[in-house]
Amino acid sequence: MKDNELIGGVENSVPESKTKAVKDENIKDEQRAKILSIAVLVVVVLTIWYMMDIVFITFILVYLFYNLLSGVQKKLFSKLPFNVPNGLVLALLYIVFIGILVILGSEVVPKAAVWVTAFTEQIINFDIEAFKSALSPRLAEAINNFDLDSGFNYLVTLLITKLGEFSARIGSLTFSLIVSMLLSFVIVVEKDDIVEFGKRVEDSKISFIYNYFMIFGGNFCKTFGKVMKVQLIIALVNSALSMIGLKFIGFEAIVPFGVMIFVLGLIPVAGVIISLFPLCIMAFNIGGIIKIVEVCIMVCVLHAIEAYILNPKLMSAKTRLPVCFVFIILLVGEHYMGVWGLIMGVPIFIFIMSMFDVDYAIVREKKQKLRVDNWRKKFSGK
Structure with a gap:
C-alpha cells in the first residue's frame, strides 16, 4: 500500500515539475523577446537620429490630422446619406492648414524682416562716443576704464552670427515641415493599408516585436495626447498674459503678437524664449533700451510661471506623475533633445516605464479611489 502511494506521489510530482519548467522557459522567452524588441528600437532610433526634426x-502632424479627420467624419459627414472619402476630407483639412500658414507667413515674415533690418542697422551704426557724451561725467569716467569699443564690436559680431544661425535654422525647419506634411498626408490616407500590413506582420515570425510595439506605442500616443492638451492650455494662458503685459508696456498691435505667442507657446518653455526676439526688436523701435528691459522682465516672469508652476503641475495632473518627476524629465529632455525633449520627454518616459511593466498610474488611481471612498463614508456618516 505504501509502495503504491509512493509511486502515485512520484507520478503526480512529475507533471508539476514539468509545468514549472515550461513556465520558467516561457518567462525566459518573453524576456528575450522584450530585450530583442528594445534592441531593435534602439537601432531604429540611432539610425533616424540625424533626421529627428x-x-x-x-508624428505630431499624423496625430493631429488623424484626430481631426476622425472628428470631422463623425460630427459633420456621418449624417449625410452618402459616404465622403477620407482622402477628400483630409485634402481639405491640409488645404486649410496650408492656407493658415501662408496667411501668417505673408503677414509676419515681411514685417519681421523690416524690424530685423532696422534693428541691425541701429546696432551697427550705434555711436559710442555720442552715448558717452550724453552720460554724466562720473559715469563716463567709470565707463572709460572698460574697453567698451572692443566689447561692443564683439556683441555686433555675435549678433550677426546668431542671426545667420537663426536664419539657417528657420530654413531647415521649413524644409522639415514640407517633407513632414507630405509624409503625414500619405500615412493618414493609407492608414487602412498600414493596418492591414500590420496584421500580416502580426502573423509572421517577428510578431512578438510587433505586439510589443503596439502596446508601447499605444501608451506613447495616449500620453502624447495628454501632453498636447496641457500645452494648449499653457499656450492660451501665456498668450492672454502676454497681451495684457504688452498693452501695459505700450505695444499698439497686440493681437498679432498674441497669435505669435500662442503658436510659439505650443513649444513648451522654449516658445516663450523664442518669442523674446521679435518682441525685443519691436520694443526697441517703440522706446529703445528701456522698453527692451520691460519686455525681458515680462518674458522672464512668464517663463518662470510656465516652467516652474504651470508645466509641471498640469503635466503631473494629466499624466499622473509626481511633479518633481515631470520637472526633472523636462530638464533632462531639453538637455539631450533640445526643444523636442520638452514636447516628447514625458511620453518617452511613459514609454520606457511601460517597457519595464511599471504600473505607476494604477497605484495612484487606487490611492485616489480609496481617498474618495473614505470621504464618502465620512460624508454619509454625518
Whole structure:
C-alpha cells in the first residue's frame, strides 16, 4: 500500500515539475523577446537620429490630422446619406492648414524682416562716443576704464552670427515641415493599408516585436495626447498674459503678437524664449533700451510661471506623475533633445516605464479611489 502511494506521489510530482519548467522557459522567452524588441528600437532610433526634426514633426502632424479627420467624419459627414472619402476630407483639412500658414507667413515674415533690418542697422551704426557724451561725467569716467569699443564690436559680431544661425535654422525647419506634411498626408490616407500590413506582420515570425510595439506605442500616443492638451492650455494662458503685459508696456498691435505667442507657446518653455526676439526688436523701435528691459522682465516672469508652476503641475495632473518627476524629465529632455525633449520627454518616459511593466498610474488611481471612498463614508456618516 505504501509502495503504491509512493509511486502515485512520484507520478503526480512529475507533471508539476514539468509545468514549472515550461513556465520558467516561457518567462525566459518573453524576456528575450522584450530585450530583442528594445534592441531593435534602439537601432531604429540611432539610425533616424540625424533626421529627428522630420520624425517628430511628422508624428505630431499624423496625430493631429488623424484626430481631426476622425472628428470631422463623425460630427459633420456621418449624417449625410452618402459616404465622403477620407482622402477628400483630409485634402481639405491640409488645404486649410496650408492656407493658415501662408496667411501668417505673408503677414509676419515681411514685417519681421523690416524690424530685423532696422534693428541691425541701429546696432551697427550705434555711436559710442555720442552715448558717452550724453552720460554724466562720473559715469563716463567709470565707463572709460572698460574697453567698451572692443566689447561692443564683439556683441555686433555675435549678433550677426546668431542671426545667420537663426536664419539657417528657420530654413531647415521649413524644409522639415514640407517633407513632414507630405509624409503625414500619405500615412493618414493609407492608414487602412498600414493596418492591414500590420496584421500580416502580426502573423509572421517577428510578431512578438510587433505586439510589443503596439502596446508601447499605444501608451506613447495616449500620453502624447495628454501632453498636447496641457500645452494648449499653457499656450492660451501665456498668450492672454502676454497681451495684457504688452498693452501695459505700450505695444499698439497686440493681437498679432498674441497669435505669435500662442503658436510659439505650443513649444513648451522654449516658445516663450523664442518669442523674446521679435518682441525685443519691436520694443526697441517703440522706446529703445528701456522698453527692451520691460519686455525681458515680462518674458522672464512668464517663463518662470510656465516652467516652474504651470508645466509641471498640469503635466503631473494629466499624466499622473509626481511633479518633481515631470520637472526633472523636462530638464533632462531639453538637455539631450533640445526643444523636442520638452514636447516628447514625458511620453518617452511613459514609454520606457511601460517597457519595464511599471504600473505607476494604477497605484495612484487606487490611492485616489480609496481617498474618495473614505470621504464618502465620512460624508454619509454625518
